[in-house]
Amino acid sequence: MDFDVRPYNFTSATTSWLILLAILAGLGLVLPLASLAGRGGAAGLVDFRRGLISYLEDLFSLSLRRIAALASLTLKEAVRRKALLVFVMFAVLLMFAGWFITDSNERAELQVSVHVTFLLTAISWLLLPALIFLSCWALPEDIRLRSLHTVVTKPARRMEIVIGRMAGLGVVVAILLVVMGVIGQFWLSRRIPENARSALQCRVPLFGELYFISSEGQPQETGLNVGDVWAYRSHIPGNSRARAVYVFRGVDESALTRNEQGEEELLLECRFEAFRTVKGSESSIVKGISAQYTLSVNPREEAFGMLAQSEATRAIADALREGQYKTASAELKKLTERIRTAPGELRPADYFGLHFGMFVSGTVLENRKDPALGNLGRLFIEAALTGEGVTAALQQQERGEKVEIPYEAFAAKVDLVADGLTERSAVLMETLQRMEVPLPSFNVSEYHDLDESSTNLTRIPRRLRFVADYETLGRFLAAEIARKNDAGGLLADGALKASLTEELVKESRISQLNAERLVAVLGEQLTAGTLAVDAGKLKVADGRSWYLFFDDLIRREQLVSEDTEGWMIEKDLLQDLIQDPNGDRYLRVEVACINDQMYLGMARPDLFIRKADQPFWVGYWKAILSILLMLLLIIVLGVTVSCVVKGPVALLFTLTFFIVGQFFHDFMIRKLAGVEKGTGTVESMILIAQHRNPEVGMDVSSATMNVVRAADLGLDGVLRGFSMIVPDFAVFNRASMYVENRFDVPFRDVLLPSIVVFFGFLIPCILIGGALLKFRELEAK
Amino acid sequence: MSNAVIEIRNLSKIYRDFWGRKKVQAVKSLSMDVMQGEVFGLLGPNGSGKTTTMKMLLGLLFPTSGEMTILGKPASDVTKNERIGYLPEESYLYRFLNADETLDFYGRLFNMSAADRARRADELIEMVGLGKARRRQLKEYSKGMTRRIGLAQALINNPDLVLLDEPTSGLDPIGTREMKDLIIQLKAQGKTVVMCSHQLADVQDVCDRIAVLFQGELKVLGRVDELLELRNEMQMRTPTLSDEAMADIRQVLKKHNVSDVEFSRPKADLEQLFLRTVRESGERPGRRFSTEEVAASGRN
Numbered sequence A: 001m002d003f004d005v006r007p008y009n010f011t012s013a014t015t016s017w018l019i020l021l022a023i024l025a026g027l028g029l030v031l032p033l034a035s036l037a038g039r040g041g042a043a044g045l046v047d048f049r050r051g052l053i054s055y056l057e058d059l060f061s062l063s064l065r066r067i068a069a070l071a072s073l074t075l076k077e078a079v080r081r082k083a084l085l086v087f088v089m090f091a092v093l094l095m096f097a098g099w100f101i102t103d104s105n106e107r108a109e110l111q112v113s114v115h116v117t118f119l120l121t122a123i124s125w126l127l128l129p130a131l132i133f134l135s136c137w138a139l140p141e142d143i144r145l146r147s148l149h150t151v152v153t154k155p156a157r158r159m160e161i162v163i164g165r166m167a168g169l170g171v172v173v174a175i176l177l178v179v180m181g182v183i184g185q186f187w188l189s190r191r192i193p194e195n196a197r198s199a200l201q202c203r204v205p206l207f208g209e210l211y212f213i214s215s216e217g218q219p220q221e222t223g224l225n226v227g228d229v230w231a232y233r234s235h236i237p238g239n240s241r242a243r244a245v246y247v248f249r250g251v252d253e254s255a256l257t258r259n260e261q262g263e264e265e266l267l268l269e270c271r272f273e274a275f276r277t278v279k280g281s282e283s284s285i286v287k288g289i290s291a292q293y294t295l296s297v298n299p300r301e302e303a304f305g306m307l308a309q310s311e312a313t314r315a316i317a318d319a320l321r322e323g324q325y326k327t328a329s330a331e332l333k334k335l336t337e338r339i340r341t342a343p344g345e346l347r348p349a350d351y352f353g354l355h356f357g358m359f360v361s362g363t364v365l366e367n368r369k370d371p372a373l374g375n376l377g378r379l380f381i382e383a384a385l386t387g388e389g390v391t392a393a394l395q396q397q398e399r400g401e402k403v404e405i406p407y408e409a410f411a412a413k414v415d416l417v418a419d420g421l422t423e424r425s426a427v428l429m430e431t432l433q434r435m436e437v438p439l440p441s442f443n444v445s446e447y448h449d450l451d452e453s454s455t456n457l458t459r460i461p462r463r464l465r466f467v468a469d470y471e472t473l474g475r476f477l478a479a480e481i482a483r484k485n486d487a488g489g490l491l492a493d494g495a496l497k498a499s500l501t502e503e504l505v506k507e508s509r510i511s512q513l514n515a516e517r518l519v520a521v522l523g524e525q526l527t528a529g530t531l532a533v534d535a536g537k538l539k540v541a542d543g544r545s546w547y548l549f550f551d552d553l554i555r556r557e558q559l560v561s562e563d564t565e566g567w568m569i570e571k572d573l574l575q576d577l578i579q580d581p582n583g584d585r586y587l588r589v590e591v592a593c594i595n596d597q598m599y600l601g602m603a604r605p606d607l608f609i610r611k612a613d614q615p616f617w618v619g620y621w622k623a624i625l626s627i628l629l630m631l632l633l634i635i636v637l638g639v640t641v642s643c644v645v646k647g648p649v650a651l652l653f654t655l656t657f658f659i660v661g662q663f664f665h666d667f668m669i670r671k672l673a674g675v676e677k678g679t680g681t682v683e684s685m686i687l688i689a690q691h692r693n694p695e696v697g698m699d700v701s702s703a704t705m706n707v708v709r710a711a712d713l714g715l716d717g718v719l720r721g722f723s724m725i726v727p728d729f730a731v732f733n734r735a736s737m738y739v740e741n742r743f744d745v746p747f748r749d750v751l752l753p754s755i756v757v758f759f760g761f762l763i764p765c766i767l768i769g770g771a772l773l774k775f776r777e778l779e780a781k
Numbered sequence B: 001m002s003n004a005v006i007e008i009r010n011l012s013k014i015y016r017d018f019w020g021r022k023k024v025q026a027v028k029s030l031s032m033d034v035m036q037g038e039v040f041g042l043l044g045p046n047g048s049g050k051t052t053t054m055k056m057l058l059g060l061l062f063p064t065s066g067e068m069t070i071l072g073k074p075a076s077d078v079t080k081n082e083r084i085g086y087l088p089e090e091s092y093l094y095r096f097l098n099a100d101e102t103l104d105f106y107g108r109l110f111n112m113s114a115a116d117r118a119r120r121a122d123e124l125i126e127m128v129g130l131g132k133a134r135r136r137q138l139k140e141y142s143k144g145m146t147r148r149i150g151l152a153q154a155l156i157n158n159p160d161l162v163l164l165d166e167p168t169s170g171l172d173p174i175g176t177r178e179m180k181d182l183i184i185q186l187k188a189q190g191k192t193v194v195m196c197s198h199q200l201a202d203v204q205d206v207c208d209r210i211a212v213l214f215q216g217e218l219k220v221l222g223r224v225d226e227l228l229e230l231r232n233e234m235q236m237r238t239p240t241l242s243d244e245a246m247a248d249i250r251q252v253l254k255k256h257n258v259s260d261v262e263f264s265r266p267k268a269d270l271e272q273l274f275l276r277t278v279r280e281s282g283e284r285p286g287r288r289f290s291t292e293e294v295a296a297s298g299r300n
């Protein structure tokens, strides 16, 4: 399966943990109470109270020194009972492993990942059985041999015995792991062939979010599916408007690296999949498919893109995205006209697209918290809410109910939006600025089974020099001239300064030819009277903004560059391209496929910002830490279970927990969330027996059907309970997965969940284990 | 009389199997007290419930019914263990530890300081005579040595109440003697000792009071000297007498209407013989003693 990174959902994990804790605490109080009261009546209640008080007293009189004594006892036992023989097995394994996994003809990355995978797997699978055994057997054995009698007749609290066991075994496993880790590090750095050692990397990725823009310009969650079974990657067609848009949050100086010259740059690494629908020439196959990144600031796309969802409003969306607010306003008026006169012409989907799109627009505009935009966002949202009423009414009508559809109210609200757009078109023009920085194209290899080989590293210098499009150029010139003008640096004695060209070259970092052209045009405009001198400063005669002035010149081709490079301008990646509408700085990277009839496939982890690499061993030890946490959790579970049952039973329990948690936890969660398609358990079995598929359904009477459904509901409940009790052991594999893929292990998404899961189980386990041991007779066999 | 250290009221214990079915009633409605400063013996044949009673006192087993307090606290309260020493029926210790480590470990469970632990360990190892074996792991110990280290761990905290479950089992006669001396010594220090045994001689030698259990029921409870006194017999002890002397004595007794008189040589008991032999073997190594010598040495 492909390497995927999913952020860990702390909220849901915490909630289910709290629920579980409450249930356990409830059970822990109610069951003993019921059984004691049932047997002894009022005396039982007294016993219960006494037991509870004594338990709480124990809890608050735990002694670290006694726990340390018990832990060091466990440690001594492990050492004297030769648990450390695991090392020998480990060393032997490593000695012979080399024969099977070394193939110096493979690519470096593959060799590294094979070695690392082998090593980490060997470590965890060697320690796992030994630890499950130790943790499940130790306490029952202590009880069987009655050595525990001598301990519990000392002031040692039973809970201390539980904690001491866990801690002692924890220290044992920590020592084992550190030693194994060191041996492993030595082994890796020796064993991996010289030519592959450069791939012992620890890349620090910053992953983003991904959405798509279709060929029709609609924003979408997924792109096209070219027929992959797993549908892991979505595809965009080449030579079209289609884009994949990655949004990277939290980009700041720390995301940049320095190249050999000491210049700051941003690294983008990708491994896209190329897919072609027509045969090409041999050379074109070798070359692969061309892809291109565009860094962009595109608030208009973000605000109005969603309006492109329905066909009826696409023209409006396009006008808005182009910044033609008056056109958009006129289009909106046309639409309201249609809604008033022939509302039936528009499909329900159009109404839906309209109100949904308007809602998004309104939210985005409101989020900018820009007073100049006034209540425009609010107008959008109000229109959207009324539109929702239309959609709802249409649905009711569909079901045959008689309802009044509020077309008129909706049209009125949309009219208000249209008016608002005209009114505020100048403000919108100023605030919603688009900037696009196209980067040079690169090739994506077609052999996607070797997907590592299609890895591409793009270095983007922090100081970007690029050929500007009309809007970007217009904005750039307007800003530069306005800045200079405000400082009084354009004019001398009522005319343009003689040194202006040189100053522009130096300050605005544009070429000599372009500066000359710009100064010449300014001079012409001054002579023609479109520009005027006012109090030692230049101003646009008809009061337009500088941007509109230059935009007009550019569109009238007055400013065509005579430079062979064209209008090359310079921007700062962090200052100019990281957007920060409400404190959340993000970088937008659009990916396009250039070749006609080709497709480019991508998934969320396929493109990331590569921060400065860490030494490989940083990631390696983080993975080992993660393994440690997993083994500690095993110990905790094993010791807890063994407080109440005998060794073999405890073993079975712990093993079940581990296997279910490791391999089926995810499935359970997805099944319960309804992500995993399919019918209930019983229903599925009946379907299999009857050779029918879920669409057709079971061939049973409706009474049976109800019984089956109820049974499935019950089973789901059991599954839900189980999924809460069983720890998500897969969490602990993630770190290894990152390291095997030569990535650093992120703290928040990987290490922290491991730590959280561990402690989430540690605390209740200690409480439960302590209670189980306290309220049991050590003698009874 | 001083106050009670252990109070047991209507204590019963029924062992049940996994399914909650009754297997055996080990203790039946037992009531008794143990007083401060006395040596108390729990007697009874095998399986009469002695160990079960002791384990309930320690909180290892939960009574089926009845009440008990030990050192003024309920049996389920761990803090009482601060002042209790317990020697189990067999020494259930960690076999991978040596004697020093064992005592250190149990000392740590009392939160004793390192210096205290070391000092106490030295004293106790000296006392139980394991000086030579203190660094050997317990798994190499003989049964008696294990008993001795078991005793040492029971006394690590200088307890006020000592519970000894068959303290002399597995010990050689010297050990037995020492154990009895120790118990007497503990009593002299004002500690309370409760011991179980079916070695009646041992019990007779050291106990102030005894209780006899039979199939879980209390049959006899009282002071040893009172219980054993034969009220209609007298005993007289002299050096060896000539035949005339014996005849004269018979005459005198006849005058007092006592005709049922018996003369015999007192027998040293085997315990005393053994102790003597071992003592003298130490003084004069390499010799074997003839019956005469043994008998002669018994005379002085």
Ligand SMILES: Nc1ncnc2c1ncn2[C@@H]1O[C@H](COP(=O)(O)OP(=O)(O)OP(=O)(O)O)[C@@H](O)[C@H]1O
Residues within 6 Å of the ligand: A779, A780, A781, B015, B016, B023, B024, B025, B026, B044, B045, B046, B047, B048, B049, B050, B051, B052, B053, B089, B198
């Ligand atoms: N764990 C147990 N489960 C079931 N029955 C038990 C258990 N322990 C003891 N018994 C039973 O309880 C009764 C009393 O046992 P206990 O060990 O108290 O006797 P005791 O007086 O100490 O005997 P001994 O002199 O042999 O040590 C016996 O019948 C015994 O079989």
Ligand SMILES: [Mg+2]
Residues within 6 Å of the ligand: B050, B051, B052, B089, B165
């Ligand atoms: Mg016994």
